[in-house]
Amino acid sequence: MTSTPTTPFPAATITGYPRIGRRRELKKALEAYWAGRSSRAELEAVAAELQLATYRKLVELGLGAQDASLPAAFSLYDQVLDTATALGAVPARFADLADAEGRLGLDAGFVLARGDAGRPPLELTKWFDTNYHYLVPEIGPGTPFRADPAGLVADVRRAAEHGFAVRPVLVGPVSFLLLAKADDDAPAGFDPLERLPELVPVYAQLLRELAAAGAQWVQLEEPALVADQHVPAERLAEAVWDAYTELTAAAERPQVFVTTPYGSPGPLLHPLAASGIEALHLDLVAGTAPSAEELELFQEEDAPVLVAGAVDGHNVWRADLAGRLAQLAGLSGAGVAVSVASSTSLFHVPHDVAEETQLDPLLRSWLSFADQKVAEIVTLSRGLADGAEAVAGELAAATEARRTRAGAPGVRDAAVRERAGAVTGAEIGRAPAEVxxxxxxxxxxxxxxxxxxxxxxxxxxxxxxxxxxxxxxxxxxxxxxxxxxxxxxxxxxxxxxxxxxxxxxxxxxxxxxxxxxxxxxxxxxxxxxxxxxxxxxxxxxxxxxxxxxxxxxxxxxxxxxxxxxxxxxxxxxxxxxxxxxxxxxxxxxxxxxxxxxxxxxxxxxxxxxxxxxxxxxxxxxxxxxxxxxxxxxxxxxxxxxxxxxxxxxxxxxxxxxxxxxxxxxxxxxxxxxxxxxxxxxxxxxxxxxxxxxxxxxxxxxxxxxxxxxxxxxxxxxxxxxxxxxxxxxxxxxxxxxxxxxxxxxxxxxxxxxxxxxxxxxxxxxxxxxxxxxxxxxxxxxxxxxxxxxxxxxxxxxxxxxxxx
Structure with missing residues (x-):
């Protein structure tokens, strides 16, 4: 048995929140710092205040201040870069920027993100099926891995000083390597996933440091597990099992919460759920609810909490609360411990629809931005705990919004639909390219x-x-x-x-x-x-x-x-x-x-x-x-x-x-x-x-x-x-x-x-x-x-x- 905390997983949570600021405060602070118009201390002060403002707002919206429902998912630039920094995974072409212990400072991290006069930055590419761009790690056979928990620990301690027990967030080890590319010096055929046995102990060290700092839970994001990959499914399942059984066997660690946003993990659900992790997030919007056979994984003794991503974190429409509550009640009724969450991080949507006073009021009534989604999650959690009658007003309002949306003028235009219906293959194609x-x-x-x-x-x-x-x-x-x-x-x-x-x-x-x-x-x-x-x-x-x-x-x-x-x-x-x-x-x-x-x-x-x-x-x-x-x-x-x-x-x-x-x-x-x-x-x-x-x-x-x-x-x-x-x-x-x-x-x-x-x-x-x-x-x-x-x-x- 491992020596881990036993704080229950919160009944309602989110996996992330907008981090740029309601008025783009982080954008302005970053660009002022890069331009030399402000100091590092001023940049860090803006970042710290944005983090604390997020925690205060989430508690105001109904999440708990002390139950680890608040993710510490803030980033000054990119969450993949932050994970690479915490792992000491410095590409060889940037090695001169690291200190004697292999750690990257703030300015060195910005060079990886933005390049300098002599070096192009890390490659940017799209984050799954979203318009967010992440920085692609460069991993070779000799890329160093060494734990650098300073930033994660500072986030936990700063939050605690202000009365918040937060949940640190990292990209999980399997996704980190699947998202990486082989560096230029790697031999032909090298796959970064080969480095997993060397990387997992570094994660284990980070977990020990976070436990020592007081973290009760840690969130490891594994979105790459919902996408088909370049490696055979059997090898991927083995990698997941090896990584998480080793991490959960480690002594003196927080409880482990793994997220799988943007789809369903499919056959990887079994090794994840059986690996000893304490909570597992499933995206019920882009993915599907577990089958009866899969639910058995959550019914066993010491099974993880099923964290149901029931509210869409990737789009802005109000949820069908009645339908979602029925789905969640069905899972709970099957003997599964269920928590309610967002399907993805909410950093894909704006902060607050209430601020959009120039939108047509009818259209505004159909919408749900980050703050509204938190409220929807809290409503579903209350309804799951206390019954639908406890949230009858919220359910009725959501149903009415969906009804008015379906019948509103302009939602369906007969002339537009008639024209689209008349399209034949003749309109699609030109003469051959050579002509x-x-x-x-x-x-x-x-x-x-x-x-x-x-x-x-x-x-x-x-x-x-x-x-x-x-x-x-x-x-x-x-x-x-x-x-x-x-x-x-x-x-x-x-x-x-x-x-x-x-x-x-x-x-x-x-x-x-x-x-x-x-x-x-x-x-x-x-x-x-x-x-x-x-x-x-x-x-x-x-x-x-x-x-x-x-x-x-x-x-x-x-x-x-x-x-x-x-x-x-x-x-x-x-x-x-x-x-x-x-x-x-x-x-x-x-x-x-x-x-x-x-x-x-x-x-x-x-x-x-x-x-x-x-x-x-x-x-x-x-x-x-x-x-x-x-x-x-x-x-x-x-x-x-x-x-x-x-x-x-x-x-x-x-x-x-x-x-x-x-x-x-x-x-x-x-x-x-x-x-x-x-x-x-x-x-x-x-x-x-x-x-x-x-x-x-x-x-x-x-x-x-x-x-x-x-x-x-x-x-x-x-x-x-x-x-x-x-x-x-x-x-x-x-x-x-x-x-x-x-x-x-x-x-x-x-x-x-x-x-x-x-x-x-x-x-x-x-x-x-x-x-x-x-x-x-x-x-x-x-x-x-x-x-x-x-x-x-x-x-x-x-x-x-x-x-x-």
């Missing part, structure tokens, strides 16, 4: 003729300066009129066009000064959407988005099912200023869904088709206005991919269909681009090919062109623009660095199909780094044009008639 390529080569995109080899461009947005944001705020508040705001935007667009001409870019963009966000801007011009004022959600580090709320059937605003064009005035103005081609910039249907809170009352495929038809109208209007290149961005294509392979073909089918429905109504001469970023794209290469875009730009700088191997193996033959500048880091890549990446790209794709561009839009960057980086990008492309040859040995510039 389109010849038509586009014969078109003069510039006044001087065809585009040069290795054409240079950007992804869409240019820096949103304080002046741009101030003008937008004044326009929204009425402090400047529509005419003055229009004039400001046109002047800003001209400034961006002139800068691109000066830099020598080949295909220009208008810069998107009129857009606050690549999805919200579209939501503001499409029926069926609403936007928030304070609905900020963390994307990564200090970056936040305000997801729009897609609540009804979708079409363009302006009357009639086609509505009115809303991007043409700005993009058309940019094209009128230059004889170089300007890309029309649209956000694709899948990304609009992925980066919004989407209605949950119909299949995503149906909603995607409605959005695609609205975008199809916009693409047609851009073409009619003389725009010869239209980019429809789908950075979130991989994001919505189901975590189980059996469910993926259906998703890939409707997501590709939606993109092609949006883009297939144009002539062969019109060049369709798309853009994808920050995901493991090797898993969706067939879908990338299926989009059938003429040119695909794709994130590749942090992964050092890794995706091109997959594209080459798949026979991808259309235009490709692998990113050469990681815009999520403040560092400026040198011309030599960009040339090196392009040379690596040319080992996989022919020069005739290669485009040169950054990884993503430039909205979050400043103009100084933007100018310098684009100067290097253009110079690198020009240098390569002069050096490289096509396979026939003919110099590229000569072959294209552009010598001299």
């Amino acid at each position: 389109r390529r010849r038509a586009q080569e014969g078109r003069s995109f510039t006044a001087s003729g065809p585009l040069p080899p290795l054409p240079t461009t950007t992804i869409g947005s240019f820096p949103q300066t304080p002046q741009v944001r101030a003008a937008r705020a004044k326009a929204r508040s009425g402090r400047i009129g529509a005419q003055d705001y229009d004039r400001f935007l046109r002047e800003e667009i001209e400034r961006v066009v002139r800068l691109q001409e000066e830099l020598g870019l080949d295909v220009l963009v208008h810069g998107e000064a009129e857009r606050n966000d690549m999805v919200q801007y579209f939501a503001e011009h499409l029926d069926g959407f609403a936007t928030t004022v304070h609905g900020w959600v963390q994307s990564y580090g200090s970056r936040c988005t305000r997801p729009s709320i897609l609540w009804g059937d979708v079409s363009r605003e302006g009357g009639g099912v086609r509505g009115e064009a809303f991007t043409v005035p700005w993009i058309g103005h940019a094209q009128s200023l230059t004889d170089r081609p300007v890309k029309g910039m649209l956000t694709g249907p899948v990304t609009i869904l992925a980066w919004s809170f989407v209605r949950d009352d119909q299949p995503l495929a149906e909603t995607a088709e409605q959005v695609a038809l609205a975008l199809r109208d916009e693409v047609a209007d851009l073409e009619a206005a003389g725009i010869g290149i239209v980019q429809v961005d789908e950075p979130a294509l991989r994001e919505l991919l189901p975590l189980r392979r059996a469910d993926q073909p259906a998703y890939l089918d409707w997501s590709v269909r939606a993109f092609r429905l949006a883009t297939s109504g144009v002539r062969d001469e019109t060049q369709i681009h798309t853009h994808l970023c920050y995901s493991e794209f090797g898993e969706v290469v067939s879908a990338i090919d299926g989009l059938d875009a003429d040119v695909t730009s794709i994130e590749a700088a942090r992964s050092r062109m890794e995706v091109l191997t997959d594209l080459e193996a798949a026979g991808f033959s259309r235009g490709i623009g692998p990113g050469t500048w990681d815009i999520h880091s403040p560092r400026v890549p040198s011309q030599q660095e960009i040339e090196g990446l392009l040379e690596r790209a040319l080992a996989h794709v022919p020069a005739s199909t290669l485009w040169v561009n950054p990884d993503c839009g430039l909205k979050t960057r400043g103009y100084a780094e933007t100018r310098a980086s684009l100067e290097h990008l253009v110079a690198a492309a020009r240098a390569l044009r002069e050096r490289i040859t096509e396979p026939a040995g003919v110099p590229l510039l000569v072959q294209h008639g552009l010598e001299g």
Whole structure:
């Protein structure tokens, strides 16, 4: 037997809470510190106050101050980076930043996250099927593991000083290694999971330190167990069993609570539940309730508490409290110890719907943000303990909200549904790619003729300066009129066009000064959407988005099912200023869904088709206005991919269909681009090919062109623009660095199909780094044009008639 505490698991809890702050206090504090405008002490003071404010709010909402129902899930940047730091897992290329004991300080951790002049940062990629980005650990055979509990212990002790008994949170050992990638020095075939036997003792040491600090429970997150992995199921089950039986056998530890959000652990449920852990979380929203056979695992003596993730932590609709309570009562009635929780961490949703006073009151009554979800969890816990009659008022209010939502005007629009129902296969598809390529080569995109080899461009947005944001705020508040705001935007667009001409870019963009966000801007011009004022959600580090709320059937605003064009005035103005081609910039249907809170009352495929038809109208209007290149961005294509392979073909089918429905109504001469970023794209290469875009730009700088191997193996033959500048880091890549990446790209794709561009839009960057980086990008492309040859040995510039 182990010497562990025996504090019961709380009857109600959450697995995480928004950490950026109700008014983005953490964002502002981080960016002030990075810019040198504040001290480390000031940053740490803001962080500590945000943590304590969270605990106070959660207790106010009904969670217990002393029963370990409060997760200490705060992070200054990213929870995976925090876990790597606590484990001392410092990649070899950052080893000089560690102290003599192998520990990383605050500033060293920020270098891993953001890079420095000589090193790119850790790779960023999407956190399961969400729009959160995590930092990918780099693990090799020699990566050191050593416990560094200082930050975790400080959180526990600070909370205790203010009267809160909190539950420390770490990414669990199996998920940590499954989420990692082999470092550059690892031998071929090395799998980070091989290091599990060496890593688990480090977790055990962290648990001992946390027990000594007074922690009664610790939360180990294992989301990777709900997704199909690269290792055989038998090996994964063995890894889970080995890790958790060893941890639970350790002496002097807190009780262990394991979470499995974003799906169901499937066959891994058994080794988890039988391993000796004291509580196990199951996501009952994205996953399923245990079967009768699986429930037996929770009915045995010393079985873990079943922590039922019954309230959706990933979307904003009010829960069906009556239905959920019946489900929970059924589990409890089967002889299972049940606690009520969120399905995922609540950091995927905004803080408080009560603050959205500008939303229509009826729509607001349908919504549940983080604070409301905590209240729903507390209600379900009370109902489970005291019976449905004890919470009859709350159940009735939730049922009434769902009833009014179902019948509200705009939720179902007959004209939109009739148009979607009339779509046939004829609208989805263009001429073969080779036919389109010849038509586009014969078109003069510039006044001087065809585009040069290795054409240079950007992804869409240019820096949103304080002046741009101030003008937008004044326009929204009425402090400047529509005419003055229009004039400001046109002047800003001209400034961006002139800068691109000066830099020598080949295909220009208008810069998107009129857009606050690549999805919200579209939501503001499409029926069926609403936007928030304070609905900020963390994307990564200090970056936040305000997801729009897609609540009804979708079409363009302006009357009639086609509505009115809303991007043409700005993009058309940019094209009128230059004889170089300007890309029309649209956000694709899948990304609009992925980066919004989407209605949950119909299949995503149906909603995607409605959005695609609205975008199809916009693409047609851009073409009619003389725009010869239209980019429809789908950075979130991989994001919505189901975590189980059996469910993926259906998703890939409707997501590709939606993109092609949006883009297939144009002539062969019109060049369709798309853009994808920050995901493991090797898993969706067939879908990338299926989009059938003429040119695909794709994130590749942090992964050092890794995706091109997959594209080459798949026979991808259309235009490709692998990113050469990681815009999520403040560092400026040198011309030599960009040339090196392009040379690596040319080992996989022919020069005739290669485009040169950054990884993503430039909205979050400043103009100084933007100018310098684009100067290097253009110079690198020009240098390569002069050096490289096509396979026939003919110099590229000569072959294209552009010598001299």
